Amino acid sequence: MQAKTLNGVQGRTELKHELSKMDCYLLRHRLKHVMEVDPHANEEGKYHIRSVYFDNIDNKVLTQKKEGYYDRDKFRVRLYDHRISLLHLEKKSKRNNFTYKQKCRIRIEEYEDMRNGEISWMEHDERMLIRELYIEMKMYHIKPMTVVDYEREVFIYHYGNVRVTFDSDIKTSFRNNDVLNFDLPMIETNPDVVILEIKYDEFLPDVIKKLLQIGNRRKGTYSKYQMSRMYG
Helix, strand or coil, X not given: CCCCEECCEECEEEEEEEECHHHHHHHHHHHCCCCEXXXXXXXXXXXXXXEEEEECCCCHXXXXXXXXXXXXXXXXXXXXCCCCCCEEEEEEEEECCEEEEEEEEECHHHHHHHHCCCCHHHCCCCCHHHHHHHHHHHHHCCEEEEEEEEEEEEEEECCCCEEEXXXXXXXXXXXXXCCCCCCCCCEECCCCXXXXXXXXXXXXXXXXXXXXXXXXXXXXXXXXXXXXXXXX
16 A cells, blocks of 8 residues: 655655664664665764754644544754755654654844844745745744754665654753754763664565564654653
8 A cells, every 4th residue: 555645745655663772772783784874874873953943832743643633734944964055844644553754944134034034035935845835934923932952863774765864862952942052062961872763665574574663662753853842
């Protein structure tokens, strides 16, 4: 059965687990013999991700996540390895059991306008995602809320389009939204926790299922944004 689509984007299954660092170490050494390391990673097989998440004063996005809404959307602006020249606006959507991600490039000046509430230009922008965010900002008063930093390690398996990621060293800025400031004070959330994410299209190959079996992992709907907001 094919995954459903949303605005032309194919839905993917996304599973999340909380790991200890030891579990992460064991899984990493299993996977590297079967899966490929992300070619965009650094020499250590990792890259740094920084995102700023949008929410409102009533914590609309956070509440929908915590209460497990089947239909929900989350906007964020993201950059990799401190490359401020390559900013993306992303919209991550949940529809029943499928996850969808849409994104578009934005400029530094455009993010700063969003951050400062200068959004009239967004209403008729040629990028659909910008227009969608404009509606959310006008209707629900969402705005850039919290910066989240973490290190990501990615393994790829082409059959089933599988991505297995390990996210660690998760830090939060509390409610500071100055995502382009790399001197921004960041607070570590839980240094002993690694978040395992398993993403695939229509099926998860048996060989990957077997490799991922380890201990008593806690399955859940972990969100790095949710974790960051626990600290402020």
